[in-house]
Amino acid sequence: MTGRRILVSDPSLRDGNHAVRHQLTPAQVAEYCHRADAAGVPLVEVGHGNGLGASSLQLGEAAASDAELLGAAREALRTSQLGIHVIPGFATIDKDLKPALELGVDVFRVAAHCTEADLTERFITFARNAGRTAYGVLMMSHMASPEVLLEEARKMEAFGAEALIIMDSAGYYLPDDVRQRIRVLVDGLNIPVGFHAHNNLGCAMANSIVAVEEGADILDGCSRGFGAGAGNAQLEVMVPVLHRLGYETGIDLYKVLDLATFAEKEIMEVVPIISSTSVVSGLSGVFSGFLKPATRIANDYGVDARDIFFELGRRGIVAGQEDLILEVAQDLAGRKAG
């Protein structure tokens, strides 16, 4: 299908925060948002890597508060919408969502592990009743069958979600995995479906294109892939590829290319690559955000990070269970010593 509009959402300033240990500053956010806005990126997601209210010792303390980051973004975004990632539990309605409303957030992407959509009801309802846009987001979606994903997605639709995004949080998917899931979701939902890729197995762009071919209307793309682990689908590649395939994005090519250059030079510490550990992380189906802490802990305990990932995958670990990395590393070190 050609001429179809794809909503390209840019979570560089949220997912990318994982890659810099949540150290993005309000000044960086403001500069990036100013350029993204000029490029015509319709939606820019900002915040701690794990979303609103997630700054903590366990998940990583952010350099700036949510209010500082969102305030800087809001000031810079004229036509682009401001989005946030919200995981109920990390964020609460009174402490986090109400201030986010005041700060002018447009889109609340309310996320839950792929089998826990029930947790999102109050948050989706809150955003909807406040007149803002609410998306439902199913994380670590490879851990559920297409049929279970649809069940959970239909719950979010019933709660009032205006779109449904599945995340390949571990970078596990191959194109046929995405094709199967997006097809089931598009067939079974009345709301637009979106896809958020990670690049652990080098398939982020291919997977995103497959998603669109199967009827997805929303894609996430990050400048230079700036995101957790091996990074996300590259925004500045996604846009021209979509255009070449005949889709519309409303995004200016040169400006989005310049945006990526700016991000690489001024914001990113390193451009994400598919490291050996990232490959293992993707193969084992473990959340990409675990890459840095797992690598660090592996060094601390003198064990192979790849062994940690395969063990975490075997245990079915999900985001928010970072403390298990330490436990696994200790077990492996103990076995090595024994």
Added chain:
Amino acid sequence: MDAREAIFADCRRSVEATGIERLRPLAGSRIVVTGGTGFVGCWLLSLLAYLNDHHDFGVAATFLARRPQRLAATAPFLAGRADLTPVAGDVRQISDIPADTDWVIHLAGVPDGRHHASDPIGTASVIAEGTLRVLRTAEPVQSLRGVLHFSSGLVQAPAPGGHSRVDATSVYADAKRFSEAACAAFRTQARLPIVVTRPFTFLGPFQPLDAPWAANNFLHSALNGLPLKIMGSGDAPRAFLYGSDMAVLALCQLVGGENGAVYDLGGPEAIPVIELARAVVAHAGRPLEIRTNTASRAHPTAVLVPDVGHSVERFGFRPAFSVPEAIGRTLAWHSRRPQAGG
């Protein structure tokens, strides 16, 4: 005009439009209503109270609800009336109903899709076990003249994309289908006189504005100066019926319905949802954006439109309120109750 006067004025118009004679069989009777504190329950109790106060019907109503005190918040003018007796309890656990009961209206259940999705077990349980319990308690009542069972218009709705799998969000409709089967079983085997009605879409006071239906969302947005959001393109047809008209038609179906019949309960004329949104904006008196939300591969529009032809023919049903009037009265009601709009 206070709340009681406003609601009774609506009841008067609706009764006059269809004719009070249709409701005469209710005079001097005892009626049991399960789930009396929701939108339908409040309107039914209001209409019964109106008939008692203004037409000396002498109806004694017992209404069962988990929290009957909610009536004092939703419809305070009904609370404490001698002719409306509250009974607190779960419909699945009632042991009996008054021995001199003439009529039973079984409403109990939560029609909110969010609740169905988050508590499908509870949803299925209240509908299935609750309906069986109500029918069992009605069975030995010698004086019983009729049961009106509230099913749902959703029993006729197809799933998107022809999706045939039963899941959390389809439990409500599937449980309602079962409840209709239970009614048929009790009618055949226990000879209970039962009429089934399938409610569709309504407008009017007593509906919570945070409920996830198009009309409520539009009214909530209009009262709060927010954009009106339509899930879909807005071409889905819906036939809205005002609360007092709904109550009159439901009571007509109760006392005059053919045993075993299944009637629809809703408005006679379908309009696209976007027309409803435009009508709400027109009433709001301020410019408000209307937003649609469509997927590129949209499914065929779900047609949820009642057929009230049988009711028009059998009961001479005539709604008193047009959709624009219903919108105006509902907005006025909520404007007088600022806490309900926020």
